[in-house]
Each structure stands twice: as C-alpha cells, then as structure tokens.
Amino acid sequence: MLDQYFETLDWADHGPSALEGLRDIFAEDVLLMHAGEMVQGREHAINFHRDQTARWKESNHHWTTSIQADGSITGKWSQAGLDLQGNGCSGSGHVTATLNSDGRISQLHLTLTGGSDRARLLIAKHLEVWMTPDATARAKAMEDIYTEDITIMEPEDVFVGRETISDYIDVVQRKAPPLSALLVSHSQNKEYIHWSWNFGFPGNKTALGSEVLHLKGDLIEKIVIFSDDTDIFTEGTR
Template identity: 80%
Template structure:
C-alpha cells in the first residue's frame, strides 16, 4: 500500500534544478505542519516547503531509500537513508528514523526525521544534540543524553553554567515549559579535530528571533562541553532563571 510518506520521499527526490517539484509538497502537508528534520524544526506549510528547497540546494544529486509501516493508530513509521553528491561532487550520505502523524484529511501534521548516521560526523552529532532538547519526557530524554553527552557535560550560556546530564535535563524541562522555540535552523557548521563550531537561528513567540553559535568540545563521539555565543541570549533564556 502506498502511503503519504512514500509520496513525500518521491516528491523530494523528483525536485529538478529549480526545485519546482517541491511545490507539490503543499498537497500533502497540513497548513500548520510541524517538521522536525535532523535536529532542525519549523512549523507551517510554507516554511516546511522552503526548508526542503534549502535542503535540496545543498545537493548536486541525491536519492532516498525508505521503509514505511502503518501503525494501529494510523501513524506511519520507518527508516530512511539518503546518498548522493554535494555541490563539490563529494559523496555524502545520511540515515535515520522517520515518524509521521496525519490530520483528519490525511495530510501530514507532524513529520519527524532523526539523523543517526552519515558521512558528515559533525552534522550527525549536532542533530543528536538538538534532538535531546526536543524530547518532552524527562526519562526518555535522559536515555538519549547518554548517547550524546558525557556524564559531567558542561553547558555554558552567556549568563549561566550547568554541569552534568541530570542538571541539564532539569533545565531542559524549564526551557520547554517557559521558553520553547517555535523554529530552529542550522545556518552553518564546521569541525576542527575535537571541536565543532555551528551557527543557528531560533524563532520564539511574539515574532522574536535569536541568532548565535555554539562550540561543541568532543570526547570521542560524546559532547563534553557546549559553549554558546549570542547577543540575543535574553530572548532564549527569558523566564528560565
């Protein structure tokens, strides 16, 4: 049976050099769709289409492979992978899990693609780092934190410092309750040995935006320190102190 997830990947793969084929994503996205893709997130049909245009522009050519299973509640789950060439002609790949929720009209109301492996190690680690901050359940989040943070990980905001997975887990609860982002986009990233530098843009209630960057200090495949730089720290920490 063909599912809306099959249609989604078919549309993403059919985009031409002008990405005009992606316009048809409007037919399968709900108006207020929540898109979470490899740690990034946007809400709304037009923003979701624009997100996919930006993603397609990073590839010279690519192809997805996926599985799709319909669950008892009507949601769709599966695995996905993507492989191809970047704009410089270098081979690139990524893979993860996908879950889809549908509205009463059969359109996608929530699309969540995790990134758990790929050729760009830094990008995979950033995705896992961001995914932790999206998990609503503290117990589930604690398990995910073990997969990406050292036990005594340090999280340094411009005004506050948090040390340890348990402390940071509690802080994430506060952030999700009092200052949840409505959107989060990765602007750029690069890696130098055990350091990753990446820039971000987040959107919040009241049309507020915050721009900044982070340096991630790695210990193997785990993050042991997160250092945040932003002139907009009052936006993303408002009400959390």
C-alpha cells in the same frame, strides 16, 4: 503519504518547482522536525526543503514504512548522492509521520542517526535532546551524545551534569519553547565543532548565535554558547 513525500524530494533534482507537490502532502499547520532542525507551517516547511535540496547536486532516498495501531506511520530512511562540489555524501535515520483528518501530514519527525558528515550527525543528536519532551527518553538520548559530566556554558549561567541539564531543558520547554530552530552553518576542527543557529520565538522574536562543542570521542563534553540575544530565550526561564 510518506511514499509521496520522499518521491517528491527525489523529483527536486528536476527543479525547485517539483517541491510544490509538498503542498498536497503537508497540512497547513504542519510541524516539521528534521535532523534536529524545526519549522512550523506549510510554507516554512516547503522553504526548508528548498534550502535542503539546494545543498545537493543530486540525491536519492530509500525508505521503508509501516502503519502503527494509532494510525501514525513509522519507518527508516536514507539519502545518498553528491554535494555541490561533487563529493559523495549520505545520511540515514528514523521517520515518524502523523496524519490529520484530511490525510495530510500534520507532524513529521526525521532523526539523523548515521551519515558521512560526523559533525552534522553530532549536532543533530545534540538538538534531539532539547527537542525530546519525555524525561526518560531524553535521559537515553543524553547518554548517546553527552558525557556524564557534560557542561553547558551560557553567557550568564553554567550547568553541569546530565540530570541538571535535563531539569533545565524541562524549564525551557515549558517556559521558552522555540517556534523554529535552524542550523545556519557548521564546521569541525579535530575535537571541536563550531556551529551557528537561528531560533524563532513568539512575538516575531529571533535569536542568533553559535556554539562550540568540545568532543570526547563521539560524545560532547562541553558546550559554550555565544549570542547577543540570550535574553530572548532565557528570560522565560528565570
């Protein structure tokens, strides 16, 4: 099924209608996690891929997959091509897919571990930390993207240190888990990255905001969050 998925994405160069083939690949309630972004539901997943492919002038995927003992499919993927300005761009990572009883993909997780856009890569690793439910795996992911004294400044709270932030992530995942997480825009200026986001929550609630990431080498040292909607994603954690 992953073969059909990547083949369908490569056909997107022939027009948006090519992505209609994803309807036969995704389960109705599919959970898609893609380079730190997340959506749930077949229609949302298809629209997500329409937005993604619209950012490329042309591209091709390469992938390898294997079936695990539990029936899941794992592998590696890469994408290379030209952006809308004709510049070369690329990305790569790991992929895991879980199939339902009908053989359709019910959960698809693509990580971003390499690529030509350094800022996008760091944002993906940052979001993966907040997406990881297992504390041990999360600790390893945090070492790969956060400094030991990482500081997060929300409008109402400040959290310092990987362990403190990991404990806070546990609370967020339990009490205020988002239904969707979308990156709206991003840019980098030397050791600073600014990116905007759109998170969806139960009850048709939406939180819009942005973050400034201060880098120390290839690690994030400080995260400053700006949003007028913080009550939506923090009210369940207090």
